Amino acid sequence: MQTTVQSSDNCAAGVLLRRWRNRRGLSQLELASRANTSARHISFIETGRARPSLAVLTRLVEHLDVPFRERNALFVAAGFAPAFPETPLSDPSMESLSAELDRLMDIHDPNPKLVHDSLYNVVTANRSLFALISGVADHLLEPPINTMRLALHPEGLAPRIHNFPQWRVHLLGQMERQIAISGSAALADLYEEVSAHPVTGGGPVEPAADASYALPLLIEWEGRQLSFVTMLTTFNTPLDVTVSELAIETFLPAGPETAAVLRDMLDEVGPAERGPGSR
Structure with missing residues (x-):
């Protein structure tokens, strides 16, 4: 069961997603086509009107080639647990x-x-x-x-x-x-x-x-x-x-x-x- 999050959380995740999309030089339509979703849905995510599912968010960060550390930050902003551990080499x-x-x-x-x-x-x-x-x-x-x-x-x-x-x-x-x-x-x-x-x-x-x-x-x-x-x-x-x-x-x-x-x-x-x- 997914936990309901406040719209401010949605907005934080949306801001990060938009930054990565702009950094990669992709339009909402281009990203939607690659990630098998709709430009409308990406627009809603970026403006905080919708919360992405974990599956959709995972596809988006993969197609945006977001580094692992920043993927974790985006997942947390969207209300999910970090996707990747960060283990010191001394561990x-x-x-x-x-x-x-x-x-x-x-x-x-x-x-x-x-x-x-x-x-x-x-x-x-x-x-x-x-x-x-x-x-x-x-x-x-x-x-x-x-x-x-x-x-x-x-x-x-x-x-x-x-x-x-x-x-x-x-x-x-x-x-x-x-x-x-x-x-x-x-x-x-x-x-x-x-x-x-x-x-x-x-x-x-x-x-x-x-x-x-x-x-x-x-x-x-x-x-x-x-x-x-x-x-x-x-x-x-x-x-x-x-x-x-x-x-x-x-x-x-x-x-x-x-x-x-x-x-x-x-x-x-x-x-x-x-x-x-x-x-």
């Missing part, structure tokens, strides 16, 4: 996943690798990653380490990135796309913070011949230039908010010279803990 039920993430980090040494959340905070990383970022200002290594602050802050990696203007455009563009998808106010605040940092480093750099297929990250380490291409991986079928927001970033050497330096890097660093900022 015993996540022990197996956490262990596998750490193992994944270790087996990719000497290639730098990390896991970050939706705000680009590092969840875990391998030795190579911490070796690569050594020497930045201490305050940027205080947990949780934020990869955007680390890359764009003038006391971080920015002065060591030889093609920083290009890389900065790439990172800010990545954040802009995520903000458009998620509507995250916290991510928008982070964007405002890091985009205000000055542009340092040299001018545009042509991609190296061995990385012509992607924009390389050209970064200095111990007086040597390393060249990476990066790859992001997410979980394909998450059923938890925490897992849905995780992304695994891998730094692949763009040529044999960088691969050789990475092997030497681990030999120089030696055995170490996973490092600051990890779980």
Whole structure:
């Protein structure tokens, strides 16, 4: 049996639904056609004149590709329970996943690798990653380490990135796309913070011949230039908010010279803990 809710609850859910529909650039008729309902019904939901059933609301958020965290907010606003749990990685039920993430980090040494959340905070990383970022200002290594602050802050990696203007455009563009998808106010605040940092480093750099297929990250380490291409991986079928927001970033050497330096890097660093900022 569905619980009757006040019209103010209906209105709150309707406002959220309308925001997501507008963010996706869909008319009420287009959304109705995709979600197998009527434009009239969507109009009634958005104005608070009708409360959607759980089935209809589920179809709407799926076709609007609303992120899991925001789906929960919309379900609660409509008077339903959250659809997805949000379980910290420190929870015993996540022990197996956490262990596998750490193992994944270790087996990719000497290639730098990390896991970050939706705000680009590092969840875990391998030795190579911490070796690569050594020497930045201490305050940027205080947990949780934020990869955007680390890359764009003038006391971080920015002065060591030889093609920083290009890389900065790439990172800010990545954040802009995520903000458009998620509507995250916290991510928008982070964007405002890091985009205000000055542009340092040299001018545009042509991609190296061995990385012509992607924009390389050209970064200095111990007086040597390393060249990476990066790859992001997410979980394909998450059923938890925490897992849905995780992304695994891998730094692949763009040529044999960088691969050789990475092997030497681990030999120089030696055995170490996973490092600051990890779980």
